Each structure stands twice: as structure tokens, then as C-alpha cells.
Amino acid sequence: MKRKHKRLTFVMIALLLLGVATALVLTALEDDITFFHSPTDVKTKDIGEDKRFRLGGLVEEGSVDKSAQPTVAFRVTDGAETVQVKFTGQLPDLFREGQGIIAEGKLASGIFIADEVLAKHDENYMPPEVADALKKSGQWQGDGDSDKETAK
Amino acid sequence: MMTAELGHFALILALMVGIVQAIVPIVGAHRNDAAWMALGGPAAMAQLLAVSVSFGCLMYAYMTSDFSLVNVANNSNSLQPMLYKITGTWGNHEGSMLLWVLILALYGGAVAAFGRNLPPTLRARVLSIQSLIAVGFYLFILLTSNPFERGLPAPIDGRDLNPLLQDPGLAFHPPFLYLGYVGFSIAYSFAIAALIEGRVDAAWARWVRPWTLAAWTFLTVGIGLGSWWAYYELGWGGWWFWDPVENASFLPWLAGTALLHSAVVVEKRDALKGWTVLLAVIAFSLSLLGTFIVRSGVITSVHSFAADPERGVFILALLLIVAGGSFALFAWRGPQLKSGSLFQPVSREGALLLNNLLMATATAVVMLGTLYPLFVDAMGLGKVSVGPPFYNRVFIPLMVPVVIAMGIGPMLSWKRADLGPIMARFKFVYVLVIGAGLIAWYSHAQGPILAPIGVGLAAWLFFATLFELSERIKLFRAPLSTSLRRAVNLPRAQWGMTFAHAGLAVAILGMIGASVWKVESIQVMKPGDSVAVAGYDFTFVGARKGRGPNYWVTTGAFNVTKDGEGVATLYPEQRNYFVQKMPTTEAGIETLAAGDLYATIGDEDNTKGEGAFVTRIYFNPLVVWLWGGLTLMVIGGLISLSDRRHRVGAPKRHAQKASPQQAEA
Numbered sequence: 001m002k003r004k005h006k007r008l009t010f011v012m013i014a015l016l017l018l019g020v021a022t023a024l025v026l027t028a029l030e031d032d033i034t035f036f037h038s039p040t041d042v043k044t045k046d047i048g049e050d051k052r053f054r055l056g057g058l059v060e061e062g063s064v065d066k067s068a069q070p071t072v073a074f075r076v077t078d079g080a081e082t083v084q085v086k087f088t089g090q091l092p093d094l095f096r097e098g099q100g101i102i103a104e105g106k107l108a109s110g111i112f113i114a115d116e117v118l119a120k121h122d123e124n125y126m127p128p129e130v131a132d133a134l135k136k137s138g139q140w141q142g143d144g145d146s147d148k149e150t151a152k
Numbered sequence: 153m154m155t156a157e158l159g160h161f162a163l164i165l166a167l168m169v170g171i172v173q174a175i176v177p178i179v180g181a182h183r184n185d186a187a188w189m190a191l192g193g194p195a196a197m198a199q200l201l202a203v204s205v206s207f208g209c210l211m212y213a214y215m216t217s218d219f220s221l222v223n224v225a226n227n228s229n230s231l232q233p234m235l236y237k238i239t240g241t242w243g244n245h246e247g248s249m250l251l252w253v254l255i256l257a258l259y260g261g262a263v264a265a266f267g268r269n270l271p272p273t274l275r276a277r278v279l280s281i282q283s284l285i286a287v288g289f290y291l292f293i294l295l296t297s298n299p300f301e302r303g304l305p306a307p308i309d310g311r312d313l314n315p316l317l318q319d320p321g322l323a324f325h326p327p328f329l330y331l332g333y334v335g336f337s338i339a340y341s342f343a344i345a346a347l348i349e350g351r352v353d354a355a356w357a358r359w360v361r362p363w364t365l366a367a368w369t370f371l372t373v374g375i376g377l378g379s380w381w382a383y384y385e386l387g388w389g390g391w392w393f394w395d396p397v398e399n400a401s402f403l404p405w406l407a408g409t410a411l412l413h414s415a416v417v418v419e420k421r422d423a424l425k426g427w428t429v430l431l432a433v434i435a436f437s438l439s440l441l442g443t444f445i446v447r448s449g450v451i452t453s454v455h456s457f458a459a460d461p462e463r464g465v466f467i468l469a470l471l472l473i474v475a476g477g478s479f480a481l482f483a484w485r486g487p488q489l490k491s492g493s494l495f496q497p498v499s500r501e502g503a504l505l506l507n508n509l510l511m512a513t514a515t516a517v518v519m520l521g522t523l524y525p526l527f528v529d530a531m532g533l534g535k536v537s538v539g540p541p542f543y544n545r546v547f548i549p550l551m552v553p554v555v556i557a558m559g560i561g562p563m564l565s566w567k568r569a570d571l572g573p574i575m576a577r578f579k580f581v582y583v584l585v586i587g588a589g590l591i592a593w594y595s596h597a598q599g600p601i602l603a604p605i606g607v608g609l610a611a612w613l614f615f616a617t618l619f620e621l622s623e624r625i626k627l628f629r630a631p632l633s634t635s636l637r638r639a640v641n642l643p644r645a646q647w648g649m650t651f652a653h654a655g656l657a658v659a660i661l662g663m664i665g666a667s668v669w670k671v672e673s674i675q676v677m678k679p680g681d682s683v684a685v686a687g688y689d690f691t692f693v694g695a696r697k698g699r700g701p702n703y704w705v706t707t708g709a710f711n712v713t714k715d716g717e718g719v720a721t722l723y724p725e726q727r728n729y730f731v732q733k734m735p736t737t738e739a740g741i742e743t744l745a746a747g748d749l750y751a752t753i754g755d756e757d758n759t760k761g762e763g764a765f766v767t768r769i770y771f772n773p774l775v776v777w778l779w780g781g782l783t784l785m786v787i788g789g790l791i792s793l794s795d796r797r798h799r800v801g802a803p804k805r806h807a808q809k810a811s812p813q814q815a816e817a
Binding site: 003006009010013014017018020021024025027028029031032033034035036052054066067069070088089090091 | 535
């Protein structure tokens with residue numbers, strides 16, 4: 001094969017690869033990223049029932065219902081609106097009423113069915129790996145929800 | 153005790169030596185002044201000594217619980233077991249940065265000690281560049297992250313090491329991780345030195361190889377430890393979450409793997425020089441990027457970073473200088489690197505080039521996913537999170553051709569190869585692959601169809617790798633004694649490749665099992681209750697309260713039986729640490745070849761009965777194969793490292809000695 005043709009082959013393969021990767025990335029960016037919404041967003045916007053997202057806010061006082069363990073029901077509020085949440089599983093140890101949390105899941109008939117709940121952890125400084133690990137174990141530190149009210 | 157001040161002073165001393173080492177040898181190389189160039193070696197050793205003293209002083213402060221140091225007061229406690237007092241030295245930001253520079257100095261000293269056969273100009277340049285990086289980090293520590301700050305009056309007791317870090321897996325994770333991605337600094341220094349010199353050749357590739365191998369091997373261990381920790385600590389059997397912090401270590405690993413393979417082509421065929429030099433720069437730049445992501449607070453949220461940007465901005469500046477400067481240098485001097493031989497697309501070089509392309513694309517895609525949320529947040533476009541759905545869709549499809557090519561590549565000859573006949577020789581392997589896929593499909597007929605396909609791919613890689621080995625030692629084609637003799641005389645790098653590639657195949661099998669075929673069951677159980685999961689019966693015996701060295705603990709007990717036969721007893725724990733009042737969950741795990749029996753206990757729930765607890769029970773198939781596969785990969789790396797050709801010392805360049813005006817342009 002002539003040198004010119006060889007170079008062309010390599011370039012074609014590289015472009016093909018790039019094309020495939022770009023297509024995958026663009027599709028993924030559309031379908032596979034998880035957005036963050038506050039209870040107000042949920043009540044005012046039309047978020048579809050099969051769209052996975054994160055709901056953040058405070059656990060409303062007096063709303064925690066553990067009568068159907070291991071499924072827990074509680075309401076999340078941002079001061080303006082509240083959303084009913086149902087979660088089956090082990091709640092993070094710092095979960096309590098009045099605590100900031102982020103729940104990840106989908107809406108079903110107006111109720112948010114969560115498969116992951118992270119509770120806000122009040123620690124001044126912690127190494128990002130630990131913050132990361134805490135996040136994974138169900139506790140989370142960050143200012144996602146408090147920002148939301150003003151940032152929108 | 154004055155040890156803290158001694159440690160602080162030693163660090164400043166290291167900085168001074170570092171500045172000298174960063175300037176004198178490289179100027180000496182330019183002016184061909186032997187005395188100036190020779191300064192590099194002793195200077196590197198002096199730096200290593202100074203940093204070791206500094207680190208030792210910090211560790212001493214931890215071991216003696218010297219709470220007058222702010223760092224120790226924030227991260228230790230007198231009740232802590234001694235092991236965690238020691239590992240607490242690096243279990244915090246300032247201490248871990250000191251570990252970073254210690255390892256940087258260690259590698260610099262190693263090059264000085266073992267690189268005596270390098271041409272003086274190259275050696276001088278490498279040591280200078282290494283020192284330049286060190287100076288950047290010494291300044292970072294001394295100006296923004298000083299572990300030796302005193303806080304007076306000293307508190308009576310410390311705030312305790314974060315309970316999540318009081319664990320053997322996570323305690324040793326940073327040293328291995330740093331030995332890994334700080335190790336890529338050597339490949340980087342060699343690359344920059346080569347660009348300055350204007351020459352990359354087979355000898356250069358042979359010198360770079362052991363350092364890259366060592367870094368890659370350690371990084372694999374570090375990532376594996378982190379994953380293993382996540383698996384047993386976080387309570388639901390997950391082992392990889394595509395979190396920014398995990399990705400921060402995975403990105404240099406991907407680039408490092410590509411670098412390792414690309415360097416082989418430079419060494420054997422004098423080609424792919426530009427790629428290799430670029431990959432060395434990229435691998436280390438990604439290490440710095442990772443450090444930036446993890447240390448700047450930017451992942452918690454861009455806003456918290458903006459609130460205290462001092463550290464983040466410093467590292468970002470370092471990253472931009474290193475990466476930007478290197479790419480500029482590459483653009484300027486890259487064309488000087490003339491390629492040696494030509495090769496056909498279908499050849500071993502072609503396969504390795506394809507590997508470079510695929511790995512580079514995969515790296516770019518993971519980087520995109522990691523940085524995208526930061527970008528969106530910084531632009532004020534809201535908060536998004538990019539997690540497993542994104543990476544599963546994007547990363548896995550890119551890895552499929554890699555796995556396929558890994559089976560074929562080693563069978564291809566250099567320069568040009570005939571694909572047809574080679575693919576035909578795999579007949580027996582194809583049968584095994586289809587068999588494996590069918591077994592996987594039969595055992596989990598309700599599972600996703602992609603799982604048996606994945607198992608088939610893993611089987612392909614495994615058997616193709618073994619097949620290549622058997623061809624090379626002429627197994628079944630020559631007398632057994634001949635085969636054995638050939639096996640023993642195979643170069644270690646060959647064995648290393650076999651172990652590493654086969655190890656990856658085994659690990660992939662573990663990954664599929666642990667992710668796709670996992671069985672979960674969450675319920676409230678009273679003592680005596682039983683639940684069936686994946687054919688095993690888990691009976692909750694009860695829970696008992698107790699006390700550890702620095703925590704309260706509730707320990708549960710599960711009897712696990714299968715068809716009435718006892719299999720194991722699991723003891724999950726819920727710990728509550730005194731000082732930080734933080735709870736942690738320790739899972740009860742029994743590892744079987746087919747999978748892990750895994751149980752945790754949660755909240756007590758007396759409404760359901762006396763002594764009832766929320767319990768989570770899992771069967772995680774094939775997890776041990778994941779750790780086993782990673783171990784095989786590490787063994788492969790170590791076998792390659794032990795190659796005699798590396799130990800006899802760096803080979804001398806054949807043609808000429810470092811001649812005066814030759815390389816300067």
C-alpha cells in the first residue's frame with residue numbers, strides 16, 4: 001500500500017472513531033444526565049414521569065412515616081412547595097426532619113419514588129475523597145439546594 | 153518538641169535545593185558543562201533526604217499525638233489505634249500533599265541512583281524538569297497548605313481521623329495511588345527532555361519503560377484498593393461509581409496504559425514517537441488535573457471553590473503551565489522527531505496505533521463526563537450530574553473493540569501481517585467463546601442479553617491470550633520438554649503481557665457478574681426471621697451492642713445455609729465513633745467462588761417486633777474474580793518490571809556518546 005493510502009486509512013479510522021464517540025456522547029448527554037430540581041420546579045414545571053432527576057430540599061417536619069418499613073415516606077420542601085417522596089431501603093444515618101437532603105429517582109403520579117437518598121453532612125472541611133465517600137454512603141455536603149432558590 | 157519546626161525547615165531546605173536543581177543541570181546540559189550537569193544526582197538525593205526528614209517529622213507528630221499542630225489536632229485523637237495515627241499523616245489535605253512531594257523526591261532520587269548509564273545531558277535535563285515540578289509543589293505546600301502550623305493553646309485532644317479513613321483499605325490507598333500517578337512524572341520529564349534534545353529513539357523508550365511500568369502497576373493497585381474499599385464499606389456492594397474523584401485516578405491510568413503500549417513501538421520499530429511523547433505529557437497532565445479536581449473543592453460545587461480559591465487556583469496555574477508549556481514545546485519541537493520505519497495498517501504497529509486511538513478517545517470521553525458538570529455549573533446553567541448511565545453508554549462501547557483487538561494484536565507480526573490466516577487459527581478459541589456465552593446465558597436466562605455477550609468477550613480475551621502463549625511455546629506441536637524450555641526462556645515482558653491481558657479478562661468477568669447479576673433484598677427482620685436470596689437462606693440471629701477502641705458498635709449475626717447445609721455466618725456492624733459522632737456501616741461478607749454473600753444491618757425498628765432491624769442482603773456474583781483479575785494484572789506488571797534487561801542498568805546508546813553540539817538546535 002502506498003504511503004499516502006496508508007495515511008489516509010489511518011485518518012479515516014481515526015475520524016470514524018471520533019464520529020462514533022461523538023454520537024455516543026451527544027446521545028448520552030441528552031438521555032443520561034441527571035438534572036437537579038427543587039420542589040418548586042416539580043410543582044411548576046412539567047417534568048415527565050420517566051425522566052430521572054434529583055430532588056433537593058429539606059425534610060418537612062412531622063412528615064416522616066416509617067409505618068411501612070422498609071419503605072419510608074416523607075415530604076421534601078424548599079419553603080415554597082413540598083413534594084411527597086417514597087424510598088425503599090436504608091436511609092442515611094444523618095437523615096432526620098429538618099435536614100437537607102437530595103433524593104434521586106423518578107416521579108410517579110405526583111409522588112417522587114426515590115432509589116437513592118443523600119443527607120447533608122455539616123462538616124467544615126473534609127478531604128474530597130471523604131466527601132465523595134460520604135456521598136456514596138448516603139451523606140452529602142454541598143450547597144446545591146440552597147443555591148437553587150436564588151440561582152433560578 | 154521542636155520536630156515540627158525541624159520538619160518545616162527541612163521542607164524549605166528541599167525547596168532551596170530544588171530551585172538549584174531545576175536550573176543548574178539543565179543549563180549545564182545546554183552548555184555541555186560536565187560539572188553543572190553532574191550536580192543533578194547529588195541534588196536529587198539531597199532533596200529526597202530533606203523531604204524524608206520533613207515527612208518523618210509530621211509522622212512523628214501524629215504518632216506522639218502532638219495536638220499543638222493544627223493538622224494533627226484536626227485529624228487525630230489519642231484513642232485512635234496506632235495504625236491509624238500513622239496513616240492519618242496522609243489522611244488529610246496538607247499531609248497528603250507532603251506525601252505527594254515525598255514520592256516525587258523518591259522517584260527523582262531513584263533516577264539519580266539507577267540511571268547512571270543515561271547520557272549525562274539527558275540525565276541532567278530529566279532531573280531538572282523533575283525538580284521544576286517539585287519546586288511548584290513545595291511552594292504550593294509552604295504557601296497554601298502547610299502541615300506544620302502550630303495552634304496555641306493546644307487542644308487537650310484531637311478531632312479524630314474521619315471514621316471512613318480508619319480502615320486498612322482506604323488508609324493505604326493514597327500511597328499506592330501517588331506512587332502511581334506521581335510516577336508518571338518521570339515519563340513526563342523524559343518526554344520533555346527528549347523534546348528539548350530533539351531526539352526520541354529506541355534507547356529512550358527502553359529507559360522510560362521501567363518507570364512507566366512501575367507507575368502503572370502502583371496505580372492499578374491504588375485504584376483496586378479504592379474500589380475494594382468502596383465495595384466492603386459502603387454497604388451495597390457497588391465497586392465503581394464513575395465519581396469525579398474515581399475518574400481523577402482512572403484518567404491517568406487510561407493514558408498510562410496507552411503510553412506503555414505506544415512505547416513498545418518506539419523501542420521495537422522506531423515509530424509512533426510523536427504519539428508516545430504526547431501520551432507521556434498527557435498522562436502526567438491528567439495526574440495534575442486529577443489533583444486539581446480532588447484538592448480544589450471544585451467538585452463539591454464551583455461556588456464553594458470560588459469562595460476559597462487559593463489552593464485551587466495554585467494547582468490550576470501549575471496544571472496550565474505544565475500542560476500548556478509542554479504542548480507548546482511539542483508543537484515547536486515535535487516535527488524534529490523523525491519516524492523510522494513504515495508499517496501496514498494490518499500489523500502489530502497498526503494494532504498498537506489503533507489501541508492508542510481507542511484509549512485516547514476513551515480518555516477524552518471520561519474527561520468530558522467528569523468536567524461537564526463543572527462546566528455547566530460554572531456557566532450558571534444549573535446543576536447536572538453525570539453518572540453511570542452516561543459512562544455505560546459511552547465508555548463500554550469503546551472498550552469492546554479494545555478487548556477484541558487485544559486478542560488479535562499479539563498474534564500479528566511487525567510491519568505487515570495477514571489477518572485472514574491468523575483469524576482462522578483461532579478456531580478452537582471461537583468454540584470456547586460461544587460455549588462461555590451460552591453457559592452465561594443459560595445460567596441467567598432472565599438477565600440482560602448484554603451480559604452473555606460480555607462474558608463471551610471476556611472469554612475471547614482470555615482464551616486468545618492463552619492461545620498466543622501456547623503458539624509461542626509451540627504447545628502440542630513440539631515435545632512437552634521443548635515447550636517448557638521455551639516457556640522458561642520467554643522474555644519476562646512476554647509473560648507480563650500474558651498475565652496482564654488474561655487478568656483483565658478475568659476482571660471483566662467479575663465486573664459483569666457483580667454489576668449485572670446482583671440480587672438485592674431489603675426488609676425488616678426480627679431474630680429468627682429468614683429470607684431466601686439467590687438460593688441461599690439468610691437467617692437473622694439477632695444483634696448485640698458493644699464497644700470498640702474509639703466507637704460504639706451494634707453487631708448483627710446471620711446464619712447462611714444452602715439446602716439446609718451451613719455455609720457461613722456473617723457479622724455486619726453499625727459503628728458510632730465517639731469524637732466525630734459519625735456512623736459507619738461495616739458489611740458482613742463471605743466470599744465464595746460463585747459470588748459474595750453480603751449483609752448489612754440498619755435502623756432498629758421495634759414497631760415490627762422486639763430486636764427487629766432493617767436489613768439489606770445481597771448476593772454479588774463473581775466479585776472475587778474482579779479482585780483476582782486486578783491482582784493478575786498487577787502480577788503481570790511486576791513480572792515485566794523484573795525483566796533482567798531493566799535490572800542490568802539502563803542500556804547504553806549504541807551509536808555515539810553524548811556529543812557536544814549535536815542535539816542543540
